[in-house]
Amino acid sequence: MGTEFNELFDEWAHTYDSFVQGEDIQYKEVFAHYEEILEDVVNKSFGNVLEFGVGTGNLTNRLLAAGYNVYGIEPSQEMRAIAKQKLPQDVSIIEGDFLNFVAPSHVDTIVSTYAFHHLTDEEKNVAIAKYSQLLNKGGKIVFADTIFVDQEAYDKTVESAQEQGFHQLANDLQTEYYTRIPVMQSIFENNSFQVTFTRMNHFVWVMEATKQ
Ligand SMILES: C[S@@+](CC[C@H](N)C(=O)[O-])C[C@H]1O[C@@H](n2cnc3c(N)ncnc32)[C@H](O)[C@@H]1O
Secondary structure (H helix, E strand, O other): OOOOOHHHHHHHOOOHHHHHOOOOHHHOOOOOOHHHHHHHHHHOOOOEEEEEOOOOOHHHHHHHHOOOEEEEEOOOHHHHHHHHHHOOOOOEEEOOOOOOOOOOOOOOEEEEEOOHHHOOHHHHHHHHHHHHHHOOOOOEEEEEEEOEOOHHHHHHHHHHHHHOOOHHHHHHHHHOOOOEHHHHHHHHHHOOEEEEEEEOOOOEEEEEEEEO
């Protein structure tokens, strides 16, 4: 379902960059070390980079600064408009989503930050299978996203959000598709990737998967 969250992101687009700077108390921990998280994804990338869920273009900007060719995919029209204002004019930011997109001719690294949880686990598997076809041996997927070690860790986080009165955060955690590390590990391994997980804050992990 590529367009399920489009309306939400069209509305959020104009204030999104204040959230990543930690200005909203409910999401402060979600975006803790945001710059380092983007930098880590950039450092793990190489060659021609395909980026999903570009948003306002913050990761794209860093990838370009590091000298990579970037081809961005973003379903929300408002997010695309803001990204295009912030990025050099010749960067391709194309309408599409994790599952429905026109791929560039050669891709070395597929990246995404704070976005893969918009797919159900079944859709995540379909997406990773597609990317496995796109990448050569040694090609990479580098995703940063909220993911939980197990059910207990997820339940405790929802409970803690509710106790702090963070009802919007608790609602997000319960209505979007935040998965568990063993589920992601199986999805990657079943599609010929070797994967490592690195924790960046209470919520976000960087998943670095290399095609075997
Ligand atoms: C929380 S923002 C993250 C933006 C940016 N990557 C960052 O790290 O700041 C999530 C982005 O994912 C996009 N998105 C939502 N569903 C998507 C999907 N199915 N495929 C690709 N992108 C999606 C949203 O439109 C939004 O721009």
